[in-house]
Structures are given as C-alpha cells and as structure tokens.
Amino acid sequence: MATLYALLGLLFAAFAIFAVIDRSNRKRFGNAAFWSLMALSLLGGSHIGDLANGLIVLGLAGLAGFGALGRGTPPTTSDAEREGFSARLGNRVFLPALVIPVTALIGTVVWNYTPLGQSGLIEAKRETYVFLCLGAILAVLVIWAWLRPPAAAPLQEGSRLIEAIGWAAVLPQMLAALGAVFASVGVGAIVGETARAAIPDGSIFLTVLVFALGMALFTMIMGNAFAAFPVMAAGIGVPLLIRDYGGDPAVIGAIGMLAGFCGTLMTPMAANFNLVPAALLELRDRNAVVKAQVATALPLLGVNILLIYFLAYR
Incomplete structure (x- = not known):
C-alpha cells in the first residue's frame, strides 16, 4: 500500500506543478498549495506524525474555505480535437476505460484463487486496490499506443479534471475520517x-x-x-x-x-x-x-x- 500512496502522491505533486505554470488561473498558487498538501500527506503521512497530518487537514480546509482555489484553462486538447476523436472513434473511445475494471476483476480473482496469492507481494486484503491502480496505468498505456497523444496529455487532462472538481475531490476521504472520529469519541x-x-x-x-x-x-x-x-x-x-x-x-x-x-x-x-x-x-x-x-x-x-x-x- 505504501507504493500506491507514493504513486498517488506523485500524481498530486504533478497537479501542483501544472497549477503553478497555469498563468490563466488567477488563483494558481492556491491550487498549487492545496495539491501540494495532498501530495505531502500521501507521500509522507505515515512518517510526519499525527500533529503534522492534522495541520495538513486544517490547511486544506482553510484553502478551500477561504476560496483560495480557482479554475484556469490549462493547455490541453481543444473542443474541436475532442469532437474529432468522438466522430472518428464513436463509442470505441470508451474502450480504454474498461481496462481498469477488467484488470481489477481478473487480477483480484487470479490473486485469490491461484498460488500467486501466496507470494506475499501484496498486503492481505489490499489486492483489489493494487490491481485497480495497475488497471489505470494499463489504460493510459493503451491510450498512448492507440491514439498516440502527447506524452504529458494524461497529466494535463488529469489536472484539468481535478481543477474542475476542486476541493470536493478530497471530500470523501475527509468525511470517512470524520466518521471514524465520531465513532472513537x-x-x-x-x-x-x-x-x-x-x-x-x-x-x-x-x-x-x-x-x-x-x-x-x-x-x-x-x-x-x-x-x-x-x-x-x-x-x-x-x-x-x-x-x-x-x-x-x-x-x-x-x-x-x-x-x-x-x-x-x-x-x-x-x-x-x-x-x-x-x-x-x-x-x-x-x-x-x-x-x-x-x-x-x-x-x-x-x-x-x-x-x-x-x-x-x-
């Protein structure tokens, strides 16, 4: 699981970098700070202690609550290019997305019902998460091989989507943690x-x-x-x-x-x-x-x- 957290942390770090260089966003530094805190939590959360993690949560809440996040127009595919892909590929454009659940399903079944699961390479009861992330990576590789987008396109599109969602992207994790706090008190x-x-x-x-x-x-x-x-x-x-x-x-x-x-x-x-x-x-x-x-x-x-x-x- 530590590897998965590191992978996600690096992804959020990339989002922070893209936010900084997006001059079309008047609040780019607020976005960069928000995603940097997320990256820090995922990359070093188990090493920096409860107090530091609590301060990170307060920082995230403060940035979101005081309206420090904004939305720019980062460089990515144009509407005309997307319409062109849609017209040329039709529903086939969704095929790479199916790689993710298929990989998670097959990987989990194989891991649990073959001797491969006894290898100890994956933490117990965490195999679905691992294969879900592996499926996402495989889906990106399929897109690269099939559509030949620019190398940075997945990160650019991810950055565009995460900025469209904004602080709400981390709300499920925050609220799940709140439930645990309620239960503990x-x-x-x-x-x-x-x-x-x-x-x-x-x-x-x-x-x-x-x-x-x-x-x-x-x-x-x-x-x-x-x-x-x-x-x-x-x-x-x-x-x-x-x-x-x-x-x-x-x-x-x-x-x-x-x-x-x-x-x-x-x-x-x-x-x-x-x-x-x-x-x-x-x-x-x-x-x-x-x-x-x-x-x-x-x-x-x-x-x-x-x-x-x-x-x-x-």
Missing part, C-alpha cells in the same frame, strides 16, 4: 442508547428501520456512507441487530451501506457526486442532480429496509 454509543430507549424490546423491524434510516440521515449530514457506517454500526448494527437479535452480519453490513448510499443521492454534502456534475454540465440549479435523484432514493431506501429485515433474519 462515542457518538455511536449515544445513538445506541437513544435507540434502546425509544424502541420496544424485541422489535426487530423497528430496529432495522431505525438503523437504515439512521444510515441514510447520517450520510446526508456527513455526505458519505463510509462516514455514517462506523457510527450506526457501533450504535445499532452490531450491539442490537447482530448480537441481541442474531442477524446476519454480512447482510446487515452490505445492505446497510446501500441504505446509506440512498442518503448520498439526496444531499448536496456529497459534493463530488451531486454538485460537481451540476457544475461540469453548467446547470443553472446547483441542486438539480439531488432533486432528480430523490424519486429513486426514497423507494430504494424502502426496499433496502425490507431486504435487511427478510434476509438477515431468515
């Missing part, structure tokens, strides 16, 4: 005590209902189901649904996350999913994506509640 225990006081003893369905609704609501507040899960699992999922009522942990965990993702569909806090697309598509209503998804999210949440109840307690 006992928020889950408070939720559990409240649930025990409000739900009649032995009412499995009401407990499932509170768990699933809590997953959705906490996700809407924190913007990420991974941040909500430690709180709801510690407060209701593990002590009540699994230990007290004997529910299937796999069903409760997996479908509980899906219930949380229903909350993701309904909140602007999930900025990378709901606000970024609206910005990239230049929609007049920044919440248009959220509004369009509510009609899907609510029935799906209801289905997930029923699935947990009927599958976890067969």
Whole structure:
C-alpha cells in the first residue's frame, strides 16, 4: 500500500506543478498549495506524525474555505480535437476505460484463487486496490499506443479534471475520517442508547428501520456512507441487530451501506457526486442532480429496509 500512496502522491505533486505554470488561473498558487498538501500527506503521512497530518487537514480546509482555489484553462486538447476523436472513434473511445475494471476483476480473482496469492507481494486484503491502480496505468498505456497523444496529455487532462472538481475531490476521504472520529469519541454509543430507549424490546423491524434510516440521515449530514457506517454500526448494527437479535452480519453490513448510499443521492454534502456534475454540465440549479435523484432514493431506501429485515433474519 505504501507504493500506491507514493504513486498517488506523485500524481498530486504533478497537479501542483501544472497549477503553478497555469498563468490563466488567477488563483494558481492556491491550487498549487492545496495539491501540494495532498501530495505531502500521501507521500509522507505515515512518517510526519499525527500533529503534522492534522495541520495538513486544517490547511486544506482553510484553502478551500477561504476560496483560495480557482479554475484556469490549462493547455490541453481543444473542443474541436475532442469532437474529432468522438466522430472518428464513436463509442470505441470508451474502450480504454474498461481496462481498469477488467484488470481489477481478473487480477483480484487470479490473486485469490491461484498460488500467486501466496507470494506475499501484496498486503492481505489490499489486492483489489493494487490491481485497480495497475488497471489505470494499463489504460493510459493503451491510450498512448492507440491514439498516440502527447506524452504529458494524461497529466494535463488529469489536472484539468481535478481543477474542475476542486476541493470536493478530497471530500470523501475527509468525511470517512470524520466518521471514524465520531465513532472513537462515542457518538455511536449515544445513538445506541437513544435507540434502546425509544424502541420496544424485541422489535426487530423497528430496529432495522431505525438503523437504515439512521444510515441514510447520517450520510446526508456527513455526505458519505463510509462516514455514517462506523457510527450506526457501533450504535445499532452490531450491539442490537447482530448480537441481541442474531442477524446476519454480512447482510446487515452490505445492505446497510446501500441504505446509506440512498442518503448520498439526496444531499448536496456529497459534493463530488451531486454538485460537481451540476457544475461540469453548467446547470443553472446547483441542486438539480439531488432533486432528480430523490424519486429513486426514497423507494430504494424502502426496499433496502425490507431486504435487511427478510434476509438477515431468515
């Protein structure tokens, strides 16, 4: 995993360099500082200590909160060139993207079901991440071999995309860490005590209902189901649904996350999913994506509640 973190750190360092040289962006130094802090965290986070990492997080929040990030027009392919690629290649232009999931799937299966997995080259339970990154590298090589773009094109396009997304690109990691903080300070225990006081003893369905609704609501507040899960699992999922009522942990965990993702569909806090697309598509209503998804999210949440109840307690 250290190699993957280093690879991502170098990528963010490249984004910082591209930001500095992009004179079309009035806030280029703010962008460069933001991506440099991300690079520092990924390259040296395990070596610089908790205090330094905390200061990096405060620095990222400060740069984003005070509007230090902007968007320029870095040198990259023109609209006419992109339209030309689209007209010439059609849907085949998406083929390199398929290299990523195919590599991750095949690599993970081969690693887990052949003697190759006993080599110890990859940290246990981290093989999917490794093959996902390998798939991204292979996809870039396929593009180079097929379309023959300039050598710096992948980094230029990556820089253009990351600046279009901005600070929201790191929001999932931040919010997932926030969930771990909430769990460590006992928020889950408070939720559990409240649930025990409000739900009649032995009412499995009401407990499932509170768990699933809590997953959705906490996700809407924190913007990420991974941040909500430690709180709801510690407060209701593990002590009540699994230990007290004997529910299937796999069903409760997996479908509980899906219930949380229903909350993701309904909140602007999930900025990378709901606000970024609206910005990239230049929609007049920044919440248009959220509004369009509510009609899907609510029935799906209801289905997930029923699935947990009927599958976890067969």
